Amino acid sequence: MTSSASSSASSADSSSSSAAVTAHGTPRPGGTGRLLGRDVSRVGFGAMQLPRLDPDRATAVALLRRAVELGVDHIDTAQFYGHGFSNEVIREALRPEDDVLVVSKVGATPDSGGPLPLRLAQRPEELRAGVEDNLKSLGVDQVPLVNLRRAETGPGLRAEGDQVVDIDDQLAVMTALRDEGKIGAIGLSNIGLDELRRGLPAGIACVQNAYSLVARDDEEMLSLCVAEDIAWVPYFPLGSAFPGMPKVTDEPAVTTAAEALGATPAQVGLAWLLHHAPNVLLIPGTANADHLAANVAAGALALDAATLAELDAVPTRAGDIRVEDHE
Numbered sequence: 001m002t003s004s005a006s007s008s009a010s011s012a013d014s015s016s017s018s019a020a021v022t023a024h025g026t027p028r029p030g031g032t033g034r035l036l037g038r039d040v041s042r043v044g045f046g047a048m049q050l051p052r053l054d055p056d057r058a059t060a061v062a063l064l065r066r067a068v069e070l071g072v073d074h075i076d077t078a079q080f081y082g083h084g085f086s087n088e089v090i091r092e093a094l095r096p097e098d099d100v101l102v103v104s105k106v107g108a109t110p111d112s113g114g115p116l117p118l119r120l121a122q123r124p125e126e127l128r129a130g131v132e133d134n135l136k137s138l139g140v141d142q143v144p145l146v147n148l149r150r151a152e153t154g155p156g157l158r159a160e161g162d163q164v165v166d167i168d169d170q171l172a173v174m175t176a177l178r179d180e181g182k183i184g185a186i187g188l189s190n191i192g193l194d195e196l197r198r199g200l201p202a203g204i205a206c207v208q209n210a211y212s213l214v215a216r217d218d219e220e221m222l223s224l225c226v227a228e229d230i231a232w233v234p235y236f237p238l239g240s241a242f243p244g245m246p247k248v249t250d251e252p253a254v255t256t257a258a259e260a261l262g263a264t265p266a267q268v269g270l271a272w273l274l275h276h277a278p279n280v281l282l283i284p285g286t287a288n289a290d291h292l293a294a295n296v297a298a299g300a301l302a303l304d305a306a307t308l309a310e311l312d313a314v315p316t317r318a319g320d321i322r323v324e325d326h327e
């Protein structure tokens with residue numbers, strides 16, 4: 001090997017080695033994924049449940065610090081999680097040297113006096129206001145990635161009246177916000193396949209839809225995301241506890257696999273997602289430190305071909321179930 005070739009090989013090995021760990025040198029749970037052209041741990045953290053700790057902000061901050069220690073460097077949040085509580089805790093807990101990618105979303109807003117804790121905020125001016133609110137509560141000049149939460153599919157609210165807004169109009173304001181430097185990239189959430197296809201020319205970094213072992217209606221969309229190098233970031237990765245929606249942890253094939261592997265059914269459900277497609281990034285949420293550790297540990301769970309075949313055979317049956325809003 002020539003000296004130049006040796007140097008190149010050494011550089012490649014160093015790059016590969018650095019990609020396998022976070023900024024703190026912690027091995028990436030679930031391995032290394034890609035989002036916004038950068039390496040991230042494939043097991044991240046969703047901040048939706050952080051407001052459960054609202055009476056004890058110090059515990060919420062400690063939970064996020066623990067997530068970083070365990071190798072999490074991708075956190076998903078929204079201004080409407082606890083009226084800004086999640087964002088404020090993220091701002092307090094994270095440090096520049098953590099190099100954590102924080103992703104937020106717009107398209108809804110808190111509605112304390114309404115029948116549900118949220119109402120949709122789909123109009124272009126509301127999307128812009130949502131981005132401004134995120135910038136303020138996170139204390140940043142730019143949110144690296146903002147998901148446009150639509151209401152086309154999945155569990156949750158459906159748009160009515162002036163909240164029925166064409167996706168082209170919404171993408172126009174999101175693109176303008178990106179051009180202004182207030183957001184770095186655009187993601188889509190709660191969308192159908194046709195909407196994703198319409199959004200592709202705008203440049204889509206990720207898709208967040210309800211998706212799990214028992215809810216795989218979006219398989220064609222997932223394949224399109226793989227082909228277009230778009231990250232797939234499922235919410236409800238274990239199904240849902242809402243009435244009428246199946247739970248991954250109730251599946252006999254899942255519990256059998258968990259017993260054989262010495263793992264929990266939830267860990268098997270998360271591990272299946274990581275094995276199922278290379279562009280999957282997980283953001284399981286919790287307000288409990290033990291659950292956080294278990295979710296991170298799921299990234300190291302290996303599923304052999306026979307186990308995967310048994311899990312793949314579980315039928316998808318979520319359908320288009322309308323339930324209380326998930327966010």
